[in-house]
Amino acid sequence: MSAAVEEPLNPAATPTGTQPLRIAVVGAGSSGLLLALLLQRQGHRVCLFEKAPELRPEGCGILLVRNGVEAIAAAGIEGLLAELLEAGLPVSRFVVRNLRGDLINSSEAEREPGELPSLLIQRRAILEPMARRLAHGVFRPGSALLSWSQDAEGVEAHFADGSYWRGDLLVGADGIHSRVAPQLAPLRRLSYLGDRVWRGVVPDDQFCRDGEFFVYARGRGVYANVFDLGRDRDGIPLTHWGFFQEEILPASRDEQRRLLREPVPEQALAKLPADLAALIRATPSDRQVANWSFDIDPLPALAVGRVALLGDAGHAMSSSQARGMTAGLEDALALARQLEAAHGAAAGQRQNAVLTAVERYNAERLPVVHRYQERSREVSARTGRLRRPQVAVGPVSSQPANPATAAA
Numbered sequence: 001m002s003a004a005v006e007e008p009l010n011p012a013a014t015p016t017g018t019q020p021l022r023i024a025v026v027g028a029g030s031s032g033l034l035l036a037l038l039l040q041r042q043g044h045r046v047c048l049f050e051k052a053p054e055l056r057p058e059g060c061g062i063l064l065v066r067n068g069v070e071a072i073a074a075a076g077i078e079g080l081l082a083e084l085l086e087a088g089l090p091v092s093r094f095v096v097r098n099l100r101g102d103l104i105n106s107s108e109a110e111r112e113p114g115e116l117p118s119l120l121i122q123r124r125a126i127l128e129p130m131a132r133r134l135a136h137g138v139f140r141p142g143s144a145l146l147s148w149s150q151d152a153e154g155v156e157a158h159f160a161d162g163s164y165w166r167g168d169l170l171v172g173a174d175g176i177h178s179r180v181a182p183q184l185a186p187l188r189r190l191s192y193l194g195d196r197v198w199r200g201v202v203p204d205d206q207f208c209r210d211g212e213f214f215v216y217a218r219g220r221g222v223y224a225n226v227f228d229l230g231r232d233r234d235g236i237p238l239t240h241w242g243f244f245q246e247e248i249l250p251a252s253r254d255e256q257r258r259l260l261r262e263p264v265p266e267q268a269l270a271k272l273p274a275d276l277a278a279l280i281r282a283t284p285s286d287r288q289v290a291n292w293s294f295d296i297d298p299l300p301a302l303a304v305g306r307v308a309l310l311g312d313a314g315h316a317m318s319s320s321q322a323r324g325m326t327a328g329l330e331d332a333l334a335l336a337r338q339l340e341a342a343h344g345a346a347a348g349q350r351q352n353a354v355l356t357a358v359e360r361y362n363a364e365r366l367p368v369v370h371r372y373q374e375r376s377r378e379v380s381a382r383t384g385r386l387r388r389p390q391v392a393v394g395p396v397s398s399q400p401a402n403p404a405t406a407a408a
């Protein structure tokens with residue numbers, strides 16, 4: 001027998017004469033976490049459903065560009081910005097080298113006085129402080145969404161454990177392999193970008209220093225970047241690296257999985273300067289993740305009725321512009337702002353107000369994320385690729401080859 005999930009009562013003040021909305025957010029990545037925090041503060045009754053048995057903060061380093069840091073600042077969640085600024089390192093310099101290690105270009109990261117920096121930061125240092133601020137009962141790990149449906153009165157979500165939820169709004173923040181999105185946009189497809197990608201974090205304070213970000217320009221079928229991550233909570237200096245190798249995506253899912261368990265092949269490392277190859281070899285295997293690179297075509301809409309998409313679920317893009325996480329944080333802020341108005345509506349107007357808020361969110365964000373997606377794909381496709389991205393002939397799955405290693 002299926003059981004209904006109840007959101008916790010929200011102790012936050014609600015405007016007089018109004019009732020809080022019942023909102024389900026699916027996916028506890030950076031986009032879903034920020035949205036859940038904002039809605040919780042507005043006084044809505046929120047559930048944040050996550051399929052993993054606990055928060056999944058793994059995933060190496062991130063360049064959170066200034067717009068993303070500004071979105072955190074604008075969210076105004078008490079103490080959150082300060083924690084991120086404390087944990088991250090302002091990017092100081094972008095250095096471009098060729099695969100022999102020769103300098104091509106070096107430029108200081110521009111920053112006007114008083115402006116927030118772009119941050120080099122571990123993904124964990126973004127997710128954990130957000131998760132800590134969720135009220136008791138909001139976070140529902142171990143809840144894998146299977147399907148949803150909506151009618152004139154509300155929206156319903158069904159989970160793998162047999163439970164279901166019914167309420168006013170369902171938000172899919174469930175990442176590139178979203179379960180929410182295909183029902184909303186049936187033509188949504190993953191598009192292979194052409195690379196097998198490894199990333200790692202290694203104790204090191206020599207390779208790049210004081211917020212430096214190194215790019216090794218694409219050539220001979222490979223591309224790499226390396227950046228300083230500062231010191232972790234125990235004072236250990238850390239360096240992040242990413243390594244991209246052009247490959248045909250195998251048709252068999254087993255073969256895709258098998259290849260993601262391999263370390264970076266020696267013949268690929270041989271194309272890199274010796275110091276970078278040594279850095280990658282020195283990285284413990286439990287500090288590395290691997291995935292195949294995908295994006296999605298721009299969707300015709302980020303929302304339909306009472307269902308909205310946020311972050312990678314709505315616009316997964318190549319990492320070439322380091323915009324993915326920022327775009328999801330901006331979405332969360334935009335949707336929460338639109339819903340704030342709906343929250344203030346009188347009981348009789350509430351349902352229309354929700355639909356209007358979602359429509360406005362879609363109108364505001366769709367052109368912005370389309371621009372990000374187009375630019376990211378364009379940059380990924382350019383610059384020295386040996387061949388166009390290729391998928392081997394056969395039944396290729398659009399599901400992750402290895403969900404455990406597919407997190408960013």
Ligand SMILES: Cc1cc2nc3c(=O)[nH]c(=O)nc-3n(C[C@H](O)[C@H](O)[C@H](O)COP(=O)(O)OP(=O)(O)OC[C@H]3O[C@@H](n4cnc5c(N)ncnc54)[C@H](O)[C@@H]3O)c2cc1C
Binds near residue numbers: 061144322
């Ligand atoms: C190689 C690489 C490098 C990158 N570098 C950068 C960078 O430097 N800067 C940057 O800004 N971005 C970068 N990105 C992109 C960035 O990591 C993503 O855009 C961002 O993490 C997406 O966040 P999200 O919350 O939308 O989705 P995710 O972080 O993917 O979170 C989705 C969550 O939903 C959960 N979930 C999935 N399905 C279900 C279900 N059915 N039911 C319940 N829960 C579910 C998942 O377990 C997960 O916790 C990079 C990405 C890659 C691949």
